[in-house]
Amino acid sequence: MLRGNCIVGQSGGPTSVINSTLAGIIEEAKRSSAINVIYGALHGIEGVIQDKLINLNEIFDSESQIDLLRRTPSTYLGSCRYSLADKDNSVYEKIFSIFKKYNISYFFYIGGNDSMDTVNRLSQYAHSIGSSVNIIGIPKTIDNDIAITDHCPGFGSSAKYIATCIRELARDTQIYNRNTVTIVEIMGRNAGWLTASAALARSEGESCPHLVYLPEFEFSMDRFISDVQNALKLHRNIIVAVSEGIKMNGKYICESSMIGEVDVFGHKPLSGASRVLASVLLQETGVKVRAMELSLIQRAGIHLSSYTDWQEAYDIGAKAVQFAVDGQTAKMMYFYRNSNSPYDVEIRSADVNEVANVEKLVPKEWISEDGNDVKKELIDYITPLIQGEVNLVFNNGLPVFLKRGK
Amino acid sequence: MLRGNCIVGQSGGPTSVINSTLAGIIEEAKRSSAINVIYGALHGIEGVIQDKLINLNEIFDSESQIDLLRRTPSTYLGSCRYSLADKDNSVYEKIFSIFKKYNISYFFYIGGNDSMDTVNRLSQYAHSIGSSVNIIGIPKTIDNDIAITDHCPGFGSSAKYIATCIRELARDTQIYNRNTVTIVEIMGRNAGWLTASAALARSEGESCPHLVYLPEFEFSMDRFISDVQNALKLHRNIIVAVSEGIKMNGKYICESSMIGEVDVFGHKPLSGASRVLASVLLQETGVKVRAMELSLIQRAGIHLSSYTDWQEAYDIGAKAVQFAVDGQTAKMMYFYRNSNSPYDVEIRSADVNEVANVEKLVPKEWISEDGNDVKKELIDYITPLIQGEVNLVFNNGLPVFLKRGK
Numbered sequence: 001m002l003r004g005n006c007i008v009g010q011s012g013g014p015t016s017v018i019n020s021t022l023a024g025i026i027e028e029a030k031r032s033s034a035i036n037v038i039y040g041a042l043h044g045i046e047g048v049i050q051d052k053l054i055n056l057n058e059i060f061d062s063e064s065q066i067d068l069l070r071r072t073p074s075t076y077l078g079s080c081r082y083s084l085a086d087k088d089n090s091v092y093e094k095i096f097s098i099f100k101k102y103n104i105s106y107f108f109y110i111g112g113n114d115s116m117d118t119v120n121r122l123s124q125y126a127h128s129i130g131s132s133v134n135i136i137g138i139p140k141t142i143d144n145d146i147a148i149t150d151h152c153p154g155f156g157s158s159a160k161y162i163a164t165c166i167r168e169l170a171r172d173t174q175i176y177n178r179n180t181v182t183i184v185e186i187m188g189r190n191a192g193w194l195t196a197s198a199a200l201a202r203s204e205g206e207s208c209p210h211l212v213y214l215p216e217f218e219f220s221m222d223r224f225i226s227d228v229q230n231a232l233k234l235h236r237n238i239i240v241a242v243s244e245g246i247k248m249n250g251k252y253i254c255e256s257s258m259i260g261e262v263d264v265f266g267h268k269p270l271s272g273a274s275r276v277l278a279s280v281l282l283q284e285t286g287v288k289v290r291a292m293e294l295s296l297i298q299r300a301g302i303h304l305s306s307y308t309d310w311q312e313a314y315d316i317g318a319k320a321v322q323f324a325v326d327g328q329t330a331k332m333m334y335f336y337r338n339s340n341s342p343y344d345v346e347i348r349s350a351d352v353n354e355v356a357n358v359e360k361l362v363p364k365e366w367i368s369e370d371g372n373d374v375k376k377e378l379i380d381y382i383t384p385l386i387q388g389e390v391n392l393v394f395n396n397g398l399p400v401f402l403k404r405g406k
Numbered sequence: 407m408l409r410g411n412c413i414v415g416q417s418g419g420p421t422s423v424i425n426s427t428l429a430g431i432i433e434e435a436k437r438s439s440a441i442n443v444i445y446g447a448l449h450g451i452e453g454v455i456q457d458k459l460i461n462l463n464e465i466f467d468s469e470s471q472i473d474l475l476r477r478t479p480s481t482y483l484g485s486c487r488y489s490l491a492d493k494d495n496s497v498y499e500k501i502f503s504i505f506k507k508y509n510i511s512y513f514f515y516i517g518g519n520d521s522m523d524t525v526n527r528l529s530q531y532a533h534s535i536g537s538s539v540n541i542i543g544i545p546k547t548i549d550n551d552i553a554i555t556d557h558c559p560g561f562g563s564s565a566k567y568i569a570t571c572i573r574e575l576a577r578d579t580q581i582y583n584r585n586t587v588t589i590v591e592i593m594g595r596n597a598g599w600l601t602a603s604a605a606l607a608r609s610e611g612e613s614c615p616h617l618v619y620l621p622e623f624e625f626s627m628d629r630f631i632s633d634v635q636n637a638l639k640l641h642r643n644i645i646v647a648v649s650e651g652i653k654m655n656g657k658y659i660c661e662s663s664m665i666g667e668v669d670v671f672g673h674k675p676l677s678g679a680s681r682v683l684a685s686v687l688l689q690e691t692g693v694k695v696r697a698m699e700l701s702l703i704q705r706a707g708i709h710l711s712s713y714t715d716w717q718e719a720y721d722i723g724a725k726a727v728q729f730a731v732d733g734q735t736a737k738m739m740y741f742y743r744n745s746n747s748p749y750d751v752e753i754r755s756a757d758v759n760e761v762a763n764v765e766k767l768v769p770k771e772w773i774s775e776d777g778n779d780v781k782k783e784l785i786d787y788i789t790p791l792i793q794g795e796v797n798l799v800f801n802n803g804l805p806v807f808l809k810r811g812k
Contacts, residue, residue, distance in 0.1 A: 014578055043583045074577035081582070163804055165703050171480035171807055172420055172706035176487070177449045182702075204806055295698040296588075297571050300578035303710050306803065386803035397712065397792035398569055400610055401577055 002132060002325075004105030005037040007053065010140075011044035011111035011118070012081070014074035015154025016302035017313035018140045019402075021110050022077070023070045024317025025138075026060050029106075034325045039102060044080035044111070045118055048098050049091065054404075065402070070314065071392050072401040073302035083114060084121045092125045099133050106134050106324045110317070112141035112152075113359060116332055120356040123330035134329035136320045137352050140313070142299045144193035147358035148350045149334030153316060154299075156309030156385030159197030161301050162186055163386065165294060166201035166239060170208035173237040178288065181228055181238045181281060184209070185274035185293040189245040189252075192216050192362045194298070196374045197382050198241035208239040215245035216362050217371035219253060224277065225284050227372045232287065244273050244293075253277070303399060307388025312345070319347040343384035408538060408731075410511030411443040413459065416546075417450035417517035417524065418487070420480035421560025422708035423719035424546045425808075427516050428483065429476045430723025431544075432466050435512075440731045445508060450486035450517070451524055454504050455497065460810075471808070476720065477798050478807040479708035489520060490527045498531045505539050512540050512730045516723070518547035518558075519765060522738055526762040529736035540735035542726045543758050546719070548705045550599035553764035554756045555740030559722060560705075562715030562791030565603030567707045568592055569792065571700060572607035572645060576614035579643040584694065587634055587644045587687060590615070591680035591699040595651040595658075598622050598768045600704070602780045603788050604647035614645040621651035622768050623777035625659060630683065631690050633778045638693065650679050650699075659683070709805060713794025718751070725753040749790035 008025050010018055022040075029035040038056040041047030054077075060066050069076060084091065099107070109119050119137035126133055139146045144155035166184065173182045186195040192214025199212055210231045213219060231238045246253050253273040278291035312335065320333045331349035338344040366378040392399040414431050416424055428446075435441040444462040447453035460483075466472050475482060490497065505513070515525050525543035532539055545552045550561035572590065579588045592601040598620025605618050616637045619625060637644045652659050659679040684697035718741065726739045737755035744750040772784040798805040 014581055043581075046583065072577065073574050075581050078583065079581040160803055164709055165707070167804060167807065168479050168706040168708065169702055171478065172702050175420055175449075175481050175485040177452065177484065200804065203802060203804065205809060290702075292701040293699065294703075295701070296575055296578050296696075297700075297703075300574040301571070302574065303570055383802065388803070389800060394795060396609060396789065397566055397794070398573060398606065398609065401573065403611060 002105040002134065003034050003036070004103045005039060006035050006106035006108065007039045007041050007048060007102070007104055008056070008108040009041035009044045009047060009110070010075040010077045011079055011109060011115040012141065013112070013299060014079065015140050015142050015299055016073040016157045016305045017154055017310045018074070018110055019072050019076045020070045020310050020313040021138055021140060021153060021317035023066050024314035025108050025321055026056055027066060028318035028321035030057070032321060032325050035106065035321070040077045043078040044082060044115070045084070045095070045109070046080045046082050047077070048095050051098055053102065068393065068400065068402045070310070071302065071390070071399070073300050076402060076404055081114070084118050095122065096125070096129065096131060099131070104133055106136070108136050108138060108320055108324070110138045110140050112139070112143070113146055113357065116146065116352055117356045119332065120352045123352060127330070134324045134327065136324045136328065136349070137332040138316055138320050139332060139334065142194060143188055143191050145191035145360045147355050147360045148332070150337040150345060151335055151385055153309060153313035155193060157302070157305035158194055158298050159200065159382050160306040160386035161298050161304045162194060162197050162294060163200035164304055166198045166209055166241065167206060169239060170201065170206055173239060179232055179236055181240065181287050181289040183240045183242055183274040183277050183289065183291045185242055185244050185272050185291065187294070187298055188215060188243045190215055190359060190361065192243050195241050195243040196362060196378050199374050199379055200382060200386065207235060209241040210235060210238045211240045211372045212374055213240070213242045213246050213372060214362055214367060214374070215243045215247060216364065217367055219246040219248050221248065221280060225281065228281060229285065240277070242273055242277060246273055302390070303392060305390045306386045307390050308385055310390045316347050323349050340380055340384065408511040408540065409440050409442070410509045411445060412441050412512035412514065413445045413447050413454060413508070413510055414462070414514040415447035415450045415453060415516070416481040416483045417485055417515060417521040418547065419518070419705060420485065421546050421548050421705055422479040422563045422711045423560055423716045424480070424516055425478050425482045426476045426716050426719040427544055427546060427559055427723035429472050430720035431514050431727055432462055433472060434724035434727035436463070438727060438731050441512065441727070446483045449484040450488060450521070451490070451501070451515070452486045452488050453483070454501050457504055459508065474799060474806065474808045476716070477708065477796070477805070479706050482808060482810055487520070490524050501528065502531070502535065502537060505537070510539055512542070514542050514544060514726055514730070516544045516546050518545070518549070519552055519763065522552065522758055523762045525738065526736070526758045529758055533736070540730045540733065542730045542734065542755070543738040544722055544726050545738060545740065548600060549594055549597050551597035551766050553761050553766045554738070556743040556751060557741055557791055559715060559719035561599060563708070563711035564600055564704050565606065565788055566712040566792035567704050567710045568600060568603050568700060569606035570710055572604045572615055572647065573612060575645060576607065576612055579645060585638055585642055587646065587693050587695045589646045589648055589680040589683050589695065589697045591648055591650050591678050591697065593700070593704055594621060594649045596621055596765060596767065598649050601647050601649040602768060602784050605780050605785055606788060606792065613641060615647040616641060616644045617646045617778045618780055619646070619648045619652050619778060620768055620773060620780070621649045621653060622770065623773055625652040625654050627654065627686060631687065634687060635691065648679055648683060652679055708796070709798060711796045712792045713796050714791055716796045722753050729755050746786055746790065
């Protein structure tokens, strides 16, 4: 067992439970006799390179502080989009000199696919120089697009938020006695997991969403119009869940609206897939149509997160520390699902080079043949991940979050 | 005391607590010896005209059913945008013949400004024909723009949702080590109450939102750009809260983007104020800017509603029944605030003709001199309205809502 200090960093886009993973690492590292000081790298690997480390033992010296961290969305340590891909040796030398300076034995990096690439490259470099630093990646992403792992921490909470919003919108869209179409745009450029989770709203006799379009299936505007027209024969008020990343002829739909558009200020407005679909539908059918995006709240909205996701995020962080202390390195932690019902997962590790640069998409066989819905297998897969609720700390009517000092 | 039956209807846009008002009316009417059958009009006054009434005593025969109604957003009975303004006598005759057919002594109408106009016109007609039906309006609107009442049921929950989202976005926008501007568009065409509520996020040492633009103050694009540039000198990541209804030269900003725009499908995309501001800002300053709308969830999102609002919505419905049974008619129920600290309101009634067709805007003296922020008085006014949380009924990870049969 190596004795020394550790660094933990967060990278990529935020989720509502990434700080729960950080909390799991901090608490397990405190419990471990192998780890003395727990450093946090500000803004991911950039914080290591720039020697911007903070002492997390001092900041998280009480259970209440850890608890508040777990109930705070986004990345407490800050994040980065820094890639080691095109960096020369000097950057690696810098990173490992920092490791040496702070007597680092363990490096934990919480992030998505790009971050696992960083973990992979650091691991290879460590091996090449015979470094004894154990390097472990811990997955997080609302997009759920990391390979090998059954699912990613962060996804379940976003899925729960999205499905709840769709169910609330179902009540909202059905108030008037006339046809309406509401097009809800959901995150996920290439992977349709989040958009698919809208379909969970359908339990309890709810028919919404009526149509679901994932980016894994080539989009057709003609088929879309016909799908909506058919759905309107059965239902007065239609809700369409659509991924921001739907494509036609290899091109994002949302990009198509950027051509030739200039507003009165002479600027090109930004536009999303849902707005393009809404404007086409309005012109082609005359039906009352509304476009909306679930926006950043689908990743920042810890006020409606999944307890299962939140607890798993903690557990996978804690387990990462155990595995690192046990001598594992060049690994990514992942969930292996033993069974769906009852839901049972275990936490394992895989060689990170098997993970890096592979994007896990929704399998074609989980999408309906017409490409306008998802199959039961996909719903069964997501359902266990949204179970349970997380209570926040409210003060004066609003949730209290932890803020990092300068 | 009149003995007979009653009709209740819901009208206008939904809120997350309008069904709580319906529940208050149902339960108080059940308790009253003056009321036998409680009818619900489907889709507001349209349901009366079309003789589409349902028996609410039968549907709500248990406390658990009432409880679920209270935890369901939007209008259980459906809604309408039907105006009596340009209708001839035959429509009124039809309505009062339905009243007679069902032995109606009391009519309760839950809605916003347009609905209070309906209540006013029905009351005048009732008076003109010597009808003994007592007619009472109960306010609801997320926009908080109804006259006389201190605040409107529905507003507090939306305000709480908006302020919470801003606080979550604050964590989300601050992750990267570079300047960003996030423009959050909030509902309210003419009244800025909802946009103002974003400023509540600022307690607990939070600096977001940094700029707040209400529709009551003439918008200036030059001043906006300069405001953002000044804010960026003090803060790395700026959040701007902006009303969908901001105007320049008497014209909505969001309309300006509709001129001359055609996408590749030959259609005009729909666009909002935040997108217009984002595109201008991007061109003028080059800063990374993101536009987003809080969308329909700010009115449908009962998953984050205010207990105070939710309970007051119930109480004002119950009190309306008491007042009607006591002989009041041609009234709108309203809240009178006795004090802010401790928060104390009482429920009163006012002549509905004093309310109808008056839009209550944010007073100029509650907006900062530069028009880019709100004053402490406005925050103090809203704060008591967002206190407390409402627990929903969850099943299989999602909130359960009540659905009306066909």
